[in-house]
Amino acid sequence: ATATEAREVRAPEAAVESGVPHRAPVVTIMGHVDHGKTSLLDYIRKTKVAAKEAGGITQHVGAFEAKTSKGKIVFIDTPGHEAFTSIRARGANVADIAIIVVAADDSIMPQTREAVAHAQAANVPIIVAINKIDLATANVDRVKQDLIQLNLVPEDFGGDTIVVPVSARSGEGVEDLLEMISLVAELADLRADPKGEFSGVVVESRVDKQQGVLANVIVQQGTLRVGEFLVVGENYGKVKALTNSLGDRIKDAGPSTPVQILGFSEAPTAGDTVVSAKNEHQAREIVAGRVTTRRDAEEARKRPRQTLEEMMGSLEQVREVNLILRADTQGSLEAIQGILAKKQTEDVKLNVMLAGIGAPTEGDVLLASTAEAQIMCFNVTASGSVQKAATQKGIDLKSFRIIYEMIDEVDRLIKGNQEPVFEERYLGRAEVRMVIRHPKAGLIAGSYVQDGSLKRNAKLKVLRGRQVVFEGTITGLKRFKDDVREVQTGYECGVNLDFNDIQEGDVLEASEMVDVTPA
Incomplete structure (x- = not known):
């Protein structure tokens, strides 16, 4: 159902008679630089967070809770879409909804495309916030038209993408945005059992000279309590202190609560899953098992990897080929996309997750790894570090100087993905x-x-x-x-x-x- 339909027919209170209570949605905000992500977060903080929060603690906890008329919403304040995908690449689904911020006077920009590609790869609902509508040069309709290029068709254009015009400066439309977040969350029927086993995801971590290792965590299931033993990655620790996003020391934290944990001996990595252990002995056993598993995986990686040709020749063929395109000019990029649109068949869909100008980046490799995509470059060359990262992650990264060679490669990909006759x-x-x-x-x-x-x-x-x-x-x-x-x-x-x-x-x-x- 689209948001328009949902506004007319609200989801019933007991959509799922599971007995498990609803939880607050966790939201991440992404977009192009200078399009107003930070300004939008700051406005929501000032108007929806208790007065005690003066802007200092949120930067440390990495998230904050906003209280609205529809309930609580948790916003993750992360460095950007690459950090978001880095977390996804480690198997953690930390965000329920992605807000893509687009400036009304600038429209779609390279980082906008990247942010959308990362959100689509994570398979999370997308809401577009068109910011800076208070400017004289704002053109909301143009942005809506341009969104169609990214397969984000606004509701008023017959699609199902929620688009909300806002101004982070004046606050216009921000209430509507929060209502849409609550609506999408309601339709998703987000639930978590506070009585179940605790699990959470690391958003960020750092080492404080006075306190030691501090890990910023979003609680996903169960309840986290002071004194519990936790395991994260190949390390464990005992919770000495919990701090919420207001800077208050708390004794426990339930689902969708952002907290700062003091008690780990080493800084965990963003995206690591945190689980509880009954005691120190069990925590050590879990860590020992993970070390063994990692070593076995490292040995397996030393064995020859399956080549693209071998994968294409397997019986279980993939029907959708994910591609990341990089080219020297916008004209080349449009020509290549035109060719791809004509080449795909009923059996094989060529899904261009990201198309940009310039050499491929390590962010592209990260996205390709998460989405199982290939990187194809025309008249641009990847740097040594990017090529090394692609090799390490087993990503197919190919560069072409002649357009016909790229066409031949596309034909080979399509044929390789068809059921052989x-x-x-x-x-x-x-x-x-x-x-x-x-x-x-x-x-x-x-x-x-x-x-x-x-x-x-x-x-x-x-x-x-x-x-x-x-x-x-x-x-x-x-x-x-x-x-x-x-x-x-x-x-x-x-x-x-x-x-x-x-x-x-x-x-x-x-x-x-x-x-x-x-x-």
């Missing part, structure tokens, strides 16, 4: 004129090729009159004492096959399976 084609026939019993090779059908040819490993039918008495393959083929691959019309040969009832006068009919998949 095979057709049985007639090869030839031979008459069995003598049956030879060999002590090692078994029965050998001494035959004369009457038409076409016989090939080793070809499919074979044995005809006796009009009846097929055997179907199998040619396991061996000889000319005198020599093993051969093929025998043509007019020559005699010895044929090995797994059939013990071969008789003189039988006819051998050979065929082969040919790949006739459309190019």
Whole structure:
């Protein structure tokens, strides 16, 4: 359902009679530099957070809670979309909703495209906030038109993307944005059991000279309490203190609560999952098991990786090919995208997750790793560090100087992802004129090729009159004492096959399976 439909028919209070209570949505804000992400967060802080929060503690906790008429909303204050995807790459789904901020006077910019691509790769609902509508040069309709290029079709254009015009300076539209966040959260029916086992995700961590290691965590399930033993990555610790986003020391924290934890011996990585242990002994056992698992994984990575060609040749073919495009100019980029649009078939969809001008970045490699995408470059070259990162993560990164070479690669990708179509084609026939019993090779059908040819490993039918008495393959083929691959019309040969009832006068009919998949 779109937001328009949902506003008319509100989700029932007991949409899911599970007994598990609802939790607050966790929201991240992304977008192009200078489009107003920080200003929007600051406005929400000032108007929706208790007066005690003067702007100091949020930067440390990495998140804050905003109280609205629809309930609590948690905002993550992260460095940007690459940090967001870094967390996703580690298997953590920390955000429920992504807000993409676009300036009304600037429209879609490179980092806007990247932010949208990262949010789409994470498969989280997207709300677009068109900021700076108070400026004289603002053009909201133009932004809405440009959003269509990113597969974000606004509701008033017949799509299902929620678009809210706002001004972080005056506050216009901010209430509407918060209402839309609450609406999307309501439709998603977000729930978490405060009585269940605790789990959370690290948003950020740092080392304080006075206090030690501080980890900023979003509680996802259960309740976190002071005194508990926690395991994160290959480290464990005991919770010595919990601090909420207002800077208050608290004794416990339930689902969707951002907290700062004091108690770890080493700084955990953003995206690491935090779980509880009954005691120190169990915490050590969990860490030991993870160390063993990591070492096994490292050994497995040393083995040869499956190549793209091998993946394409596997039976379980992917129907959607994710691509990240980089080119030297906007004109080249548009031409390549035009070619891709014409090349994709009903069976194979070419999904361009990100298209940008300039050399690929390590952020592109990170996105490609998360979304299982390929990076294709035209007239631009990746730096050594980017190539190294791609190799380490097993990402296919290819550069082209000639457009036709790129087209050939696209054709190969499409064909490799299609279900192969095979057709049985007639090869030839031979008459069995003598049956030879060999002590090692078994029965050998001494035959004369009457038409076409016989090939080793070809499919074979044995005809006796009009009846097929055997179907199998040619396991061996000889000319005198020599093993051969093929025998043509007019020559005699010895044929090995797994059939013990071969008789003189039988006819051998050979065929082969040919790949006739459309190019």
